[in-house]
Every structure is written in C-alpha cells, then in structure tokens.
Amino acid sequence: MLAAIDPFSPGVLLATGVTATAASLWLLLPRGQSGRRERTARWVGALLGLAALSAFVATGRRLGGLGEEAVFLIVSLVAVVSAAATVVTRSPVYAAIWFALSLAGVAGVLLVLGAQFLGVATIVVYAGAILVMFLFVLMLAQPSGLAPYDRVSNEPLLAAVAGAVLLGLLSLSIGRLSAGDDPATADPAPAVAVDALQADHVARLGGELFGRHLVAIEAAGVLLLIALVGSIAIVARTEEARVQERRAG
Template identity: 75%
Template sequence: MTPLPFDPLASGPLLAGAVLATVASLWLLLPNGRDTTSARWLGALLGLAALAAFIATGRRLGGLGEEAVFLIVSLVAVISAAATIVSRSPVYAAIWFALSLAGVAGVLLVLGAQFLGVATIVVYAGAILVMFLFVLMLAQPAGLAPYDRVSNEPFLSALAGAVLLGVLSLSIGRLSAGPASCCDLPTRATATVDTTAAPATAPVATVVDPLAENHVARLGGELFGRHLVAVEAAGVLLLVALIGAIAVVSRGEAAHAAEATTAKGPAAGRIAAR
C-alpha cells in the first residue's frame, strides 16, 4: 500500500472549518435552558457539515464495499454519540448511547475484532447500559429536571473538545507508513520493504488481516498465555468492586437507619453513622 503524503495546504482549511463547525454545532445543540427549536436545527445542520468535512478529510479504503460499510457504521456511532450528549432527557441519552455502541461494535467488526465487537454488545449494551437504565428509572423524576435543561459552560467545553479533535485529526493525518525509529517490530520491518516497492498510487487490492484466521481461539491463547497474571489481577479487581459496591450499599442503609432513629436532622445522623 502507499503512504499518502499529508498535505496541510489542502486539508488544513477543511480541518479548520470542521473544527469551527463542530464548536458552533455543539454550542447550539447542548442544553442551554432556552429550548429554541430553530437553534437546534441550525446546530444539527452545522454538525452534519462538520461530519461531511471529516469524511472529506478521511482516507479512501481499498474496496467500495468496505468503504461503504465503514462509513455507515462509523456514522451511526458518531451521530448517536453526539445525540447522547445533547439529549435533554437522560433516558433518551442512554438509548442513543446503546445505538452508538452498536455502531462502535460495527467499527470493531470492520477492523477484524470479532470477539470484541460481540463483547461490546453483550457487556456494554447488555449489562452496563441496562444497569444505567435501571438507575435512571429508579431515580428520574417525571418530566425534564431543571438540571437536565442547562449545562456547564457549553461554549468553552465545545471549544475544548473541538480543538482536541482538530489536533488529534492533524496528527492522525500526518501518520505515515515509514519505519519508526523507536520500535522496530518485525511486522513493521517487513512492511517497510514492501512499501517502497509499491507504486505511488496503487489502490490496496487485498488487505489481509493477519489476526483474522482462527481469531477467537488465538485471542484466548494470547490472553491466557502471555497475559495470565493480568487476567488474574482483573478477576481480583472484579471481586473487589463487587464487595466494595455491596459494602457501600449496606453502609449507606445503616446511615439512613441511624438518621431515621435519631431524628435529629441529617448532620446528627451522619455523625451517628460514623
């Protein structure tokens, strides 16, 4: 494959426009207490413009089919991620986040991570997100709460996020297939030799994923071979989190009981709980 030289003169204005459109779009879309529909439409349009600019700065993949699939799943992931953080209602935010997880799982599948794509759906959308929804249904008042209709410093936060995104995109665009002096992995060293022999504009006809063959079995072998100690540590971490969660719950209930029995106000109850 060929390393496309990054041209800052060609992509720079496009990238700057994308960053500016992202700032304006997020600033208009984030909850600001006013709930004006026209501003949100304008924000959505600007967000779509920013997305189009980011797509235009993206690199062409090899085949049209792969490109279309990657575009669709990444658009689903990104658009629903944006909808997650700008939704007024936290329940809608959680459901948008589930859709974003589906898009992320699709991106992972395109990248050849079969196990992780399915694990993202099962662990995140199946377990973690349902737990979030449980808490929301327990704790959410009917209607929109006032604190869901405002946000802290929407303009500065949108500026920070968009500038971070611009800097990251710039450095991603400057990546090249050249050999890095810091780490000469064997796969890189062989690839460098091949890269110089490739014609300058040849499309990537067949990109073979070396991890695709017998994927899950080899991933399990890697996990339980080289990273066995880390797996044990992760198991201990899960156990500690489980015990910690139960301990906090029971302690909190004891504090509530103490508050209820002493009936001298919350401060006295908190002292009694200690």
C-alpha cells in the same frame, strides 16, 4: 494570494470541520432557552453538525480508502452521530438509548477492523449489562419530566470549543502519520495475524490472553471481585447509616 488557497485542501477542510463542530455542539447543548429558540438552535446546530461530518468524511476520502469501505463509513457514521446525540439530548433516558445505538455502531467498527470477539463483547457487556444498570438507576432516581439541571449546561461554549480543538489536534496528528519514517507506523505486519475471518480467531485471542497475559487476567478477576464486594459494602453501610439516622431523628 487569496486565490492560491485551495478550498478543499486538507488544512482548510480540517479548520472548517473543527469550527463547525464547535459551533454545532454549542448550539445543540442544552442552554436553558425557551422552546422556540431552542428548536431553531437545534436545527441550525444539526445542519452545522452535518457540515462538520462531511468535512471529516472528505478528509477521510482525501486520506484514501474510505470509498471502498462503505460498510466502515456507515457504521462509523452511526456511531458518531448517535454519540453526538447522547451528549446533547435533554432527557437522560433518551441519552442512554442513543448511547446504546452508538455502542452498536462501535461494535460494527470493531467488526470491520477485524475484532469479532470484541465487537460481540461490546454489545454483550456494554449494551447488555452496563447500560441496563444505568437505566435501572435512572428509573429509580429520575423525577418525572425534565429536571432543570437537564436543561442547562456548564459553560457550553467553552466545553464545545475544548472538544473541537482537541479533535482538531488529534486529527492533525493522525493526518500526519505516514508509513515508514515513523516507528509507530513502520512495518505493517501481514494481515493473517489478527484476521477476524480466520476460523480460529477467538481461539487464538484466548490463547494469547491466557498465555502471555495470564497474571493480568487474574488481576482483572480480582478487580471485578473487589468492585462487587465494595459496591455491596458501600450500599449496605449507607443503608445502615440511614436507618440509624431515622432512629435518632
């Protein structure tokens, strides 16, 4: 019966992809090895990662529509590859920079999906503000060179397997989505509603936001204010405590 197994059937592709993902993440995660073994592991892990990626791309091709969407393929590869690099890079500063590249890829994906405002907002808010804040803290707190805790991971094997299994389950259920018989996928609406190419895309998004979701916007504004006040209050209190400690001691 072995001959009956088609090596390119979706199930086999998915199983290969999940296994390769787990193995590659395990090899790539920092495990506190000596330099030479680490380099070898990194190469093997990168190759396995490429295999996993191509398995997932092949799954997508089988789902159809990936060939003509070359732009989508490119930006999503940028997003996914740099996301993997963020997770496995030893130096946290490089991790932050890889994360910025991953954000650029995600913004590209959002643009392809017809959310131009969100694509730009991702770049502005995440890469412009949040990431720079992360880098500030890193520069304040990071000792020179690689810290020992950057060279080891908590349970790299279990973490990699957990991530790969979750990914496999998610892709399995995504692959089973079919149009029509499922309420979630029934009735794809006409494309005009959220098309990014429309001239008044942002205006209509704003109209929706400040019309139906006005209360939620107010709540989000209050949340931002509270976060700002709260973070300043926490910093001020710890500074005060430190000064008093110094006086007492």
